[in-house]
Amino acid sequence: MWATVPPAAQAALLAVFATLQQQIRTLDARVAELEARLRQNSSNSSLPPSANPPHVKPAPPKLPSGRKRGGQPGHPKATARTLLPPDCIVPLKPTHCKKCRHTLGGDDPQPLVHQVHEIPVVQPHVTEYHQHRLTCTQCGTTTCPPLPDDAVCGYGPRAQAITAMLSGAFRVGKQPISHLCRDVFGLELSPAMVCKLEQHTAAALRPIADEALVYTRGQPANVDETGWKEAGAKAYLWVAVTALVTAFLIRRKRNRASFDDLMGRAPPVLTTDRYSVYNHLGGRRRQICWAHLRRDFQAMIDRQNAGSEIGRELLCHADILFEHWQRVRDGTLTRDRYRARYEPLVRPEILRLLARGVACGCAKTAATCRELMTVETSLWTFTRVAGVEPTNNAAERALRHAVCWRKTSHGTASENGSRFVERILTVVASCRQQERNVLAFLTEAIQAARTGGKSPSLIPQGV
Numbered sequence: 001m002w003a004t005v006p007p008a009a010q011a012a013l014l015a016v017f018a019t020l021q022q023q024i025r026t027l028d029a030r031v032a033e034l035e036a037r038l039r040q041n042s043s044n045s046s047l048p049p050s051a052n053p054p055h056v057k058p059a060p061p062k063l064p065s066g067r068k069r070g071g072q073p074g075h076p077k078a079t080a081r082t083l084l085p086p087d088c089i090v091p092l093k094p095t096h097c098k099k100c101r102h103t104l105g106g107d108d109p110q111p112l113v114h115q116v117h118e119i120p121v122v123q124p125h126v127t128e129y130h131q132h133r134l135t136c137t138q139c140g141t142t143t144c145p146p147l148p149d150d151a152v153c154g155y156g157p158r159a160q161a162i163t164a165m166l167s168g169a170f171r172v173g174k175q176p177i178s179h180l181c182r183d184v185f186g187l188e189l190s191p192a193m194v195c196k197l198e199q200h201t202a203a204a205l206r207p208i209a210d211e212a213l214v215y216t217r218g219q220p221a222n223v224d225e226t227g228w229k230e231a232g233a234k235a236y237l238w239v240a241v242t243a244l245v246t247a248f249l250i251r252r253k254r255n256r257a258s259f260d261d262l263m264g265r266a267p268p269v270l271t272t273d274r275y276s277v278y279n280h281l282g283g284r285r286r287q288i289c290w291a292h293l294r295r296d297f298q299a300m301i302d303r304q305n306a307g308s309e310i311g312r313e314l315l316c317h318a319d320i321l322f323e324h325w326q327r328v329r330d331g332t333l334t335r336d337r338y339r340a341r342y343e344p345l346v347r348p349e350i351l352r353l354l355a356r357g358v359a360c361g362c363a364k365t366a367a368t369c370r371e372l373m374t375v376e377t378s379l380w381t382f383t384r385v386a387g388v389e390p391t392n393n394a395a396e397r398a399l400r401h402a403v404c405w406r407k408t409s410h411g412t413a414s415e416n417g418s419r420f421v422e423r424i425l426t427v428v429a430s431c432r433q434q435e436r437n438v439l440a441f442l443t444e445a446i447q448a449a450r451t452g453g454k455s456p457s458l459i460p461q462g463v
Helices: 007-038 157-168 174-185 191-216 256-263 276-281 290-302 308-329 335-341 343-358 363-374 393-409 415-433 438-451
Strands: 221-230 233-241 246-251 270-272 286-288
Touching (some): 174 191, 191 438, 221 415, 233 415, 246 256, 270 276, 286 290, 290 363, 308 335, 308 363, 343 363, 393 415
Parallel strands (some): 270 286
Antiparallel strands (some): 233 246
């Protein structure tokens, strides 16, 4: 019957068949992509556990150990509560012996001390300025003296610091801050005034945050970024975590220019994920996060194809790497000894497995393995550079507080709000790292900005 079809009709039918075949191939590829996406969860991708789909089974519960709850025998003692200078002392003396009821007298030179700590009722300390307007008897001009610089906004530096800390350190919203200040401190503070005080705080923290940013650019750091919202538009929150200081920036783009704003054009060794914006660092100035790689290897296993066995072997080698790295962290093995003993064993095996993965026939597994082979040097930087970890966990932990804040605040409404967020996060995270009092630091910074004094620094002395 095909021979009886006119040539023109045959050509038209063949063209239709070719188009349909191409559409089928496109749809098959799309179905495969969507099915792979459905299989993604927190164990094989960058999704957080809270984003796991309903069909993903939670991790199996740990088997009971048979031990009682709480601290076990031999565990380090918890830090005892600090004894504060007492406001009043109540002596408690027994009058009779508890055994024979004989009358007792005298004093114990070293009595047992038990303190009860209470927070007193807080009353605002109000300074009232009377601005006298005096009229000149010669020309009739009325003169009124200006307010001092630290009195213009109507709230003291400590009150301003508390509002900033409640927002940036404890993620309290504007309305709850207003209610808390009224109920706890007896201070009437509108949500609009909370916003205004935050902007004053952002201005006071600008030189401090700028100094911290310059410092982090010269130190080995963990770098990461996460989504943000600014005025309803997509933005990104960047972080750089060093041993002593953490710096945050909010930028509209997730690109090289934003990275340069954070770390400059010639940063030292950085630990990152596999995002392409970090590729310019090269093998010697970059450590790729092995925790991310474990999820990539798990994704290879979950595809259940020719690359699954390669993923299982790669995951096994990654676990070996982590197991022995723990000895470096606890001090029972030096970094040099780790490099000499384990890298010659694990590194060639991983290279061999990546080469097999490139030729395994699974496009996604092959692409991952091919990319890892191009940046293979960056997988081992941690073995030779002091202070560099094999994971980017420090940056992810630093971002966790900001991510929780983003979920409740939905980002910032303006660039001014973003400046406050990045600067208060920088101060809070760095003070926590250095075990410094956040409220005391903020109060000092605000007071310095009001009086023109020297701002405190997040850079520890002697560094």
